[in-house]
Amino acid sequence: xxxxxxxxxxxxxxxxxxxKDKDIVVVCTDSRGSASLGSYPDELPEQFVxxxxxxxxxxxxxxxxxxxxxxxxxxxxASFYSMRSAEQVKVDVAYSHNNVKIIGISGGISxxxxxxxxxxxxxxxxxxxxxxLIVEIPSDANQMKGLVDAFLEDKxxxxxxxxxxxxxxxxxxxxxVEIGRAQVWGDGRDVGIIACGQMVYRALDAAKLLEEQGIHxxxxxxxxxxxxxxxxxxxxxxxxxxxxxxxEHSIYGGLGGAVAEVLVADKPVPMTIAGxxxxxxxxxxxxxxxxxxKLDVEGICEKAKALIKRKQEMG
Amino acid sequence: xxxxxTARKEEIMSLSGEKKKELMLRAADIRxxxxxxxxxxxGGHIGGDLSETDVLVNLFDYMKHDPKNPKWEGRDYFILSKxxxxxxxxxxxxxxxxxxxxxxxxxxxxxxxxGGHPTKKVNGVxxxxxSLGHGLGLAxxxxxALKMDGKPNRVFVLTGDGELAEGSNWEAAMSAAKFGxxxxxxxxxxxxxxxxxxxxxxxxxxxxxxxxxSFGFQVIDLDxxxxxxxxxxxxxxxxxxxxxxxxxxxxxxxxxxxxxxxGWHHKTPTxxxxxHMKEDMAQYRKGMA
Numbered sequence: 001x002x003x004x005x006x007x008x009x010x011x012x013x014x015x016x017x018x019x020k021d022k023d024i025v026v027v028c029t030d031s032r033g034s035a036s037l038g039s040y041p042d043e044l045p046e047q048f049v050x051x052x053x054x055x056x057x058x059x060x061x062x063x064x065x066x067x068x069x070x071x072x073x074x075x076x077x078a079s080f081y082s083m084r085s086a087e088q089v090k091v092d093v094a095y096s097h098n099n100v101k102i103i104g105i106s107g108g109i110s111x112x113x114x115x116x117x118x119x120x121x122x123x124x125x126x127x128x129x130x131x132x133l134i135v136e137i138p139s140d141a142n143q144m145k146g147l148v149d150a151f152l153e154d155k156x157x158x159x160x161x162x163x164x165x166x167x168x169x170x171x172x173x174x175x176x177v178e179i180g181r182a183q184v185w186g187d188g189r190d191v192g193i194i195a196c197g198q199m200v201y202r203a204l205d206a207a208k209l210l211e212e213q214g215i216h217x218x219x220x221x222x223x224x225x226x227x228x229x230x231x232x233x234x235x236x237x238x239x240x241x242x243x244x245x246x247x248e249h250s251i252y253g254g255l256g257g258a259v260a261e262v263l264v265a266d267k268p269v270p271m272t273i274a275g276x277x278x279x280x281x282x283x284x285x286x287x288x289x290x291x292x293x294k295l296d297v298e299g300i301c302e303k304a305k306a307l308i309k310r311k312q313e314m315g
Numbered sequence: 316x317x318x319x320x321t322a323r324k325e326e327i328m329s330l331s332g333e334k335k336k337e338l339m340l341r342a343a344d345i346r347x348x349x350x351x352x353x354x355x356x357x358g359g360h361i362g363g364d365l366s367e368t369d370v371l372v373n374l375f376d377y378m379k380h381d382p383k384n385p386k387w388e389g390r391d392y393f394i395l396s397k398x399x400x401x402x403x404x405x406x407x408x409x410x411x412x413x414x415x416x417x418x419x420x421x422x423x424x425x426x427x428x429x430g431g432h433p434t435k436k437v438n439g440v441x442x443x444x445x446s447l448g449h450g451l452g453l454a455x456x457x458x459x460a461l462k463m464d465g466k467p468n469r470v471f472v473l474t475g476d477g478e479l480a481e482g483s484n485w486e487a488a489m490s491a492a493k494f495g496x497x498x499x500x501x502x503x504x505x506x507x508x509x510x511x512x513x514x515x516x517x518x519x520x521x522x523x524x525x526x527x528x529s530f531g532f533q534v535i536d537l538d539x540x541x542x543x544x545x546x547x548x549x550x551x552x553x554x555x556x557x558x559x560x561x562x563x564x565x566x567x568x569x570x571x572x573x574x575x576x577x578g579w580h581h582k583t584p585t586x587x588x589x590x591h592m593k594e595d596m597a598q599y600r601k602g603m604a
Contacts, residue, residue: 046463060452060455060487064454091446
């Protein structure tokens with residue numbers, strides 16, 4: 001299966017767009033390598049700003065540039081942009097309505113053995129609690145490119161978290177992405193699975209595995225965590241009667257929390273929130289850790305089956 | 316090497332006697348208005364309001380701006396990083412007609428447009444501030460974008476001194492120097508006091524001149540109540556460097572009971588104290604006549 005990284009896709013796309021629009025500026029924090037920025041800094045030095053290892057100032061300076069009409073994409077590690085710069089995002093970007101697009105790279109546990117300092121497992125909880133901020137986690141490289149097009153049109157500031165590794169390509173090259181609209185995969189009625197980021201392809205593989213066992217699932221690629229596609233969540237709850245969320249984030253306050261908030265108000269159904277438990281994450285590559293935490297394809301299948309059983313017991 | 320800003324060569328380096336007198340009298344009016352706003356809203360950061368007043372009055376007289384066209388592209392930009400000192404800012408915006416008396420009357424009331432910290436919802440305000448240590452970075456971003464576009468507009472930012480314990484200021488200072496932002500002027504309201512006492516006891520800032528200079532700024536120390544000195548410093552620029560003006564001021568200046576008192580960081584004067592201030596201001600005006 002063809003694989004590609006979201007960060008690479010972003011860099012390729014933004015270079016292409018920035019060549020057409022001199023107001024586009026990429027801001028980075030000594031992260032041009034890890035962001036896979038490639039030739040951008042050399043090809044467009046006038047539209048590239050190196051801030052050094054200073055995420056807080058990077059966000060604030062980006063906000064100032066936006067206030068003067070620049071279209072700023074600030075790129076750097078998700079862990080630092082989301083948490084270290086949380087106040088700058090809250091005050092200078094969201095509260096001040098400065099349309100900075102923050103691309104948090106190597107999100108979740110992408111950095112693996114580099115440990116908790118480099119993991120971003122609370123970023124979605126934090127970012128989605130801030131008013132006037134879009135929160136996105138694309139699931140593949142082409143969706144990332146489609147998002148850049150959407151972002152260039154949209155005036156709302158955003159936090160976009162992408163992973164580090166290459167993930168299977170799920171969408172065609174020119175896919176149009178609508179912010180706030182989930183992508184629906186399948187039409188099974190036994191269980192609804194909602195996932196984001198690199199959990200989407202795992203959820204899709206799990207759905208295939210379940211199908212082989214006669215269990216029919218529908219998968220939502222919930223790339224926009226905020227504003228959440230509430231209609232899609234409620235439709236899924238009505239059709240499937242139970243919902244499993246899968247995310248590379250703390251079980252608290254992320255995608256699962258967002259979905260639960262919608263369900264509890266309008267359509268309570270049995271639900272399981274699968275994510276990173278509230279404890280230290282063991283060292284290891286992300287895929288290994290997912291297996292250990294039963295967030296791999298088999299683990300997702302087990303959780304889905306347990307949830308269906310719970311639904312049936314509740315009658 | 317200190318050069319005068321080339322964009323303003325036509326302007327005088329120092330103020331004429333009449334102009335200086337006009338600004339001093341205006342500052343007295345603004346001080347009275349500020350205290351009126353604080354009393355009306357039953358609270359405000361009066362100490363820092365009154366220390367920054369002369370700098371603000373002089374700056375707004377110097378900056379390019381058009382109250383009839385607040386979004387005029389040719390304007391200079393001002394960021395009040397010490398957003399808590401909003402009342403003096405509101406008094407100035409009111410003086411220029413950006414905001415009316417009705418808005419001032421609402422200060423401190425439920426749903427008022429004017430809050431304890433300024434926001435862009437207020438006509439003439441360029442940035443939402445309040446959390447300290449943001450203004451210098453914001454101003455750096457604005458000045459950088461202006462430089463990228465080859466525009467002549469300048470950016471002025473006023474920080475407090477206690478505020479400088481926030482590390483983000485020094486990240487911003489480093490970057491402003493890196494980008495060679497001649498168009499950026501950072502003014503420090505150096506009143507030596509913060510809510511808990513003397514800045515040097517709370518978290519020493521000295522040697523502030525040396526610090527700012529070593530970060531790559533052209534640094535000018537002055538008496539922040541001396542209109543000639545303020546004007547000269549606002550004019551002064553060194554090519555390739557941002558400017559830092561350390562305006563040594565008196566916290567609470569003009570309200571005798573509040574002068575140099577940390578306890579007046581945030582406090583509402585009594586009507587009697589306000590009456591004393593008005594008497595002092597009347598004497599001051601008389602002395603200048």
